[in-house]
Amino acid sequence: MTPKKPFLTDVKNLRAKARKSLDKGAVTDNYQGNVEQVIEILQSVLATELVCVLRYTMHYVTATGISSDGVKAEFAEHAAEEQEHAMLVAERINQLGGKPDFNPDSLTARSASQYSEGKNLVDMIRENLVAERIAVEHYRELIRFFADHDPTTRVMIEKILEKEEEHANDMHDLLIAHEGMPMLKS
């Protein structure tokens, strides 16, 4: 018979610890991430999302051409979703005791993705696909980094990653539709 595992922390101890350091809010004793480092990483994720909001919004407003209506709608939807991501990340920074950095002066320097305007509709789609692929790669790396040291941040990034993969796929499909070149092996 497998011996019983010792219970992690007894309730009395747990209760006593929870009463200490109330100023730390959600960051309790067994938080295993480095709070400063996690906040710094999340500031860069926030910047990445904000740059995506701006790029998609710009593309939505300026997209023209016979077949731009469907693409415009897609750009608008993505802009709204990137905004949701930015909010989630900013809230998490706040929960961890940090101050979310919305300063536009250094936004592009902090962001992983770029703000590229694109010369025409196909160019815009391509730039968005590139940006999504950067986000996907970056977030997947972060998920592995957070592992079980900070499950809440990891789960949040996992949710965001799921959306970014969807976005990348949408842009990929639009690129095929507008460029007429299949990028996947048939």
Ligand SMILES: [Fe+2]
């Ligand atoms: Fe996003």
Ligand SMILES: [Fe+2]
């Ligand atoms: Fe995205």
